[in-house]
Amino acid sequence: MPGEKSPGELNATQGSLLGFLFDGPKTGWDLLHEIEGGLSRFWNVTPSHVYRELRTLQDRRLVTAGRTGVRDRRPFTITAAGKKAFKQWIAQEPGPEQIRNPLLITLWFGRHLDEGTLAKFLDSNRKVHAERLRHYTGITAGDEHTGAVLAFGIAYEKAVIAWIDDLTSSPRTAPVGAGTRHG
């Protein structure tokens, strides 16, 4: 009956795998590392997940598995149907973003903590973001679009760092949410 979920629907992980395969055959390992080097910050994947989705894609004839090579390396090639499915998927409105930030939970319940502990958490968090920012600024994007993703990462890290600096410089005086940055 109509209204059922189409069996051809792709989730975002499947879509991105097809996207990476668009340029040529790759193994699960290759995909894993290609994602790791860029997109993984904004769409995390694990090995088991990638291999599982590859199997699903294979079952749906959107990719074909090549002969197992050295060390069980098995290259997957996108099929014509796979390319078509990808093109359809990429043209759909992307779903809502999701942020899971344990630091903000801790902060939310900050009244149960002493100031020192909270300050320590903020500081170690700042270090993480500063390091990532440093990392990003050393990268050259492949093209305009991956560059835009990189720019998002940079803007995000900067915003977080500025937010932490604002918090820690005026921990209990200034009204929160006022003027988060100014040159």
Add this chain to the structure above:
Amino acid sequence: MPGEKSPGELNATQGSLLGFLFDGPKTGWDLLHEIEGGLSRFWNVTPSHVYRELRTLQDRRLVTAGRTGVRDRRPFTITAAGKKAFKQWIAQEPGPEQIRNPLLITLWFGRHLDEGTLAKFLDSNRKVHAERLRHYTGITAGDEHTGAVLAFGIAYEKAVIAWIDDLTSSPRTAPVGAGTRHG
């Protein structure tokens, strides 16, 4: 043997539920809506998840369920052990944040899309963030700490909006990642 996962460990959802229960008994529904009105943006929870975790907390004697009232309403009360567990949990270093942003996947593979489609996606995304920013600025935080969380939200939305504006104002000329803002 030592090193095993302690059975008393809480995950972030359980910790936050205990945190909300700290101030008095609440039902799953109450908790759901209390989270919805603030923290949910940075730590999403679903009904099934909340009720499941409440059951787990109950099994561990960290909360007790009151008598079922009208419409199956069942208030949960935090126990002394629950308070202790919460205090321990909140004092731990918060885990790493995670972002899942489908828009960035779409953007990453932007070369497979025509400019109009991409611009449309960015624009509708901008609307979402602008609306959220507008919403946040109308809120008064309960205390300093929830205010800091709110400030994060504001800083984040502003950064995303600025990023989108930067992208769409110079879609193919400026080197991406360079100078994302300047007063």
Add this chain to the structure above:
DNA sequence: ATCTTGACATTCCCTTCTGGAAGGTGGACC
């Protein structure tokens, strides 16, 4: 007084995601 409607509150089930252990393989170095 009974019926209808709709918001409320929880449960259930299926899919997606995570994490780590297990296992087989080939290259490099001795």
Add this chain to the structure above:
DNA sequence: GGTCCACCTTCCAGAAGGGAATGTCAAGAT
């Protein structure tokens, strides 16, 4: 030619997510 280690994939168990299904009461309509 033996030993070791990095490589590559599979497997499994469990956590989390999304949303439909179920049942319940309140309030207004008849």
